[in-house]
Amino acid sequence: MKETTKEQRTRARMMPGAITLSGFLGKDKRTLNAIISADEQELEKLGKTAEELADRMFYFTDASFSTYDGTITVDEYYIVETEVTRGKLPCPYAHGGIFRKAITKLTNTKNNTSVTWSFLNIHLIKDHHFFEGKGSTFRLEPAKLVETLY
Ligand SMILES: [Zn+2]
Numbered sequence: 643m644k645e646t647t648k649e650q651r652t653r654a655r656m657m658p659g660a661i662t663l664s665g666f667l668g669k670d671k672r673t674l675n676a677i678i679s680a681d682e683q684e685l686e687k688l689g690k691t692a693e694e695l696a697d698r699m700f701y702f703t704d705a706s707f708s709t710y711d712g713t714i715t716v717d718e719y720y721i722v723e724t725e726v727t728r729g730k731l732p733c734p735y736a737h738g739g740i741f742r743k744a745i746t747k748l749t750n751t752k753n754n755t756s757v758t759w760s761f762l763n764i765h766l767i768k769d770h771h772f773f774e775g776k777g778s779t780f781r782l783e784p785a786k787l788v789e790t791l792y
Contacts, residue, residue, distance in 0.1 A: 645673050655734040656775075666734060666766075668777025681773045684784045695784070696768030698791045699759055703746045721749040731762050733770075741765055750790045757782065757790040
């Protein structure tokens with residue numbers, strides 16, 4: 643499917659140096675639609691929706707947001723740390739959404755898996771079903787995410 647002008651503009655904002663230094667696409671050459679629909683199919687196999695994952699991510703980020711130093715344990719099995727830095731980032735879809743710069747690291751002690759996401763990732767997953775391109779710094783593999791979040 644050919645990209646629309648709107649998609650091309652969004653893609654341009656996702657390139658390295660536009661909104662973030664490393665960008666959102668990594669080495670992925672697929673169109674945004676192709677990236678998103680592949681991940682949606684993956685989610686279907688996993689039996690989860692993007693909204694469910696994003697809500698769960700927000701739950702952990704929110705729980706650890708005000709612990710400025712160190713980690714907290716949530717619900718017995720999850721070790722969470724959120725590092726908040728100065729500044730804000732706009733959503734590359736350019737609808738006016740602005741997000742704080744915060745990085746959350748979650749470790750699931752039941753299966754010893756860890757995953758790291760940014761505050762913007764939560765929004766991108768929830769509202770755009772976008773897990774970032776393959777090879778991107780903050781690319782989140784749906785299967786890995788499910789394994790660690792539950
Ligand atoms: Zn957005």
